Amino acid sequence: MFLTDKYHAILPFHAAGAGGGGVRRRAGKAVSKPAASRFGAALSARLRSLLPLSASSSPLAALARLADLLALTLADAVPALAGEGDAAAVAAHLDAGVALLDACNAITARLDRIRRRRLLSRFALHLLSSSSCSPPNSSVIRRARAALADRAAPGSSPPPPPLPSLPFDQQPRVSGAGGVLLAVDAVSSLAAAAATAVLCGGEGVEIVFPLVSGDFPWIEAFNAVSSQLAALATKPGEVDAADEAVRKLTSLLDGEVVDEAAVRAAAQEVEKRTEELTAPLDRLSDAVNAVFRAALCLRNAELGSIMVGPAEKTPCTGQHGVVSQPNCGIQ
Numbered sequence: 382m383f384l385t386d387k388y389h390a391i392l393p394f395h396a397a398g399a400g401g402g403g404v405r406r407r408a409g410k411a412v413s414k415p416a417a418s419r420f421g422a423a424l425s426a427r428l429r430s431l432l433p434l435s436a437s438s439s440p441l442a443a444l445a446r447l448a449d450l451l452a453l454t455l456a457d458a459v460p461a462l463a464g465e466g467d468a469a470a471v472a473a474h475l476d477a478g479v480a481l482l483d484a485c486n487a488i489t490a491r492l493d494r495i496r497r498r499r500l501l502s503r504f505a506l507h508l509l510s511s512s513s514c515s516p517p518n519s520s521v522i523r524r525a526r527a528a529l530a531d532r533a534a535p536g537s538s539p540p541p542p543p544l545p546s547l548p549f550d551q552q553p554r555v556s557g558a559g560g561v562l563l564a565v566d567a568v569s570s571l572a573a574a575a576a577t578a579v580l581c582g583g584e585g586v587e588i589v590f591p592l593v594s595g596d597f598p599w600i601e602a603f604n605a606v607s608s609q610l611a612a613l614a615t616k617p618g619e620v621d622a623a624d625e626a627v628r629k630l631t632s633l634l635d636g637e638v639v640d641e642a643a644v645r646a647a648a649q650e651v652e653k654r655t656e657e658l659t660a661p662l663d664r665l666s667d668a669v670n671a672v673f674r675a676a677l678c679l680r681n682a683e684l685g686s687i688m689v690g691p692a693e694k695t696p697c698t699g700q701h702g703v704v705s706q707p708n709c710g711i712q
Contacts, residue, residue, distance in 0.1 A: 417557035420461035421598045424454055424564055428602035434609040440579045440618035441661035443610065444572075448668035451572045455675035458565050459682045467558035471683045473550075474562045478680035480547055481569050484576075485673040490541040491580045492666050495620060495658070501532035502627055502655050509648050516641035526634045529627055544581055546589065547573040560597060565679070567593050571607050572672070578614030582621070588614065619661060623654040 427450050434443055462471065505528040512521040549566035570591045578588050590611040592604045617625075630647040633640060 416461045416463065417560050418598075420457050420561050421564065423457060424568075425599040425602050427453065428599055428606050431606050432602070432609065434606070434613050436613065436616055438613055439661060440613060440616070441620070441658075441665055443613060444575050444579050445661065445665040445668045447568075447572050447575055447606075447610070448665065448672050451568050452668065452671040452675040454565060454568050455672065455679045458561050458679055461561045462558050462682070462686075467556045468687060470556055470559045470562055472687055474566075475680065475683060477547075477549065477562075477566055477569070478676055478683065480545060481676045482673060482680070484545050484547060484569075484573050485669055485676065487542045487544050488576050488580065488669050489666070491544070491576075492662055492669070494541050495580075495662060498532045499623070499655050499658055499662075501528050502623070502651055504528045505532075505630075506648055506652055506655075509644065516639050516644070522634055522639060526631065529631045529634070532627065533631075543586075544577045545573060546570070546577070549591075563593075564597065564599060567591060567603060571603070571610070574607075575610050575614065578610070579618055580620070582614065582618075590614075619654070619658050623651070623658055626651045626654040 431443075431446055431450065505525040508521050508525040508528070509517055512518065514521070517525075547566070547570045549563070549570050574588055574590045577586055588611075590607045592607055593600050626647070630644070630651050633644050633647050
């Protein structure tokens with residue numbers, strides 16, 4: 382069961398869904414309020430810390446860093462919204478919180494699928510390397526080929542859910558709370574677009590990297606990050622490299638005559654590319670889990686502010702700003 386399904390029954394409020402639109406979102410004029418201003422300045426600094434994103438950057442690592450930034454943005458939104466008093470803006474944001482939780486579940490399913498394919502690749506390599514025959518006999522080759530075929534077969538595991546695009550409201554948001562929530566939605570939309578590009582790039586999915594217009598201090602850095610991520614998304618990443626290495630090995634094993642030296646070299650390349658996936662996948666998985674916890678924390682705080690009015694604020698960040706519990710409140 383997805384975590385969103387588990388918690389959905391206790392999250393009863395659903396405002397009108399936010400509409401999508403063009404690439405550039407109109408943010409309106411910023412209203413200066415102390416908490417919202419600090420929030421915007423911190424977000425601007427964090428966005429700038431991601432730059433530049435060179436063509437040689439690791440797509441998985443870039444996505445993990447963006448997820449870290451999103452988790453921190455969500456956590457910072459709780460105190461930034463405290464005392465703003467814009468109940469309408471908070472209520473209108475509730476559906477966006479559910480969409481983000483669903484996106485985290487969908488990304489996690491994608492990562493699990495990649496991990497399964499990695500395990501099958503390693504199993505095929507184990508079969509080829511443990512054979513006492515040189516070259517490997519037909520039985521070993523047949524089993525290795527079957528493992529790689531299972532890895533590539535669309536029906537070998539349940540298809541993961543599609544990754545949502547998380548479009549956000551284009552209407553101007555001039556209150557302090559509205560500006561904070563605009564930033565939350567913009568970074569969420571950017572992270573969703575980047576996740577689709579990195580994890581679903583070969584599926585012919587149309588990807589729109591959002592741009593925002595307005596006077597908020599974080600917008601220039603946001604648009605720079607979005608543009609550079611869009612350029613990076615066109616480059617092959619670690620997942621693409623692993624898939625290509627597996628295709629070459631499979632092609633050699635499918636031949637009528639097995640070239641032992643070629644198979645050995647191809648197997649070494651698969652091993653290298655597979656190992657390169659391990660740490661980035663674990664890192665990204667941890668980052669997505671942190672986003673889920675932060676999104677749940679913010680949503681619970683929003684619900685609490687609507688259901689009971691002003692409430693005592695409970696800290697929702699742990700060490701280094703990572704959300705450690707969802708029991709938060711917006712005053």
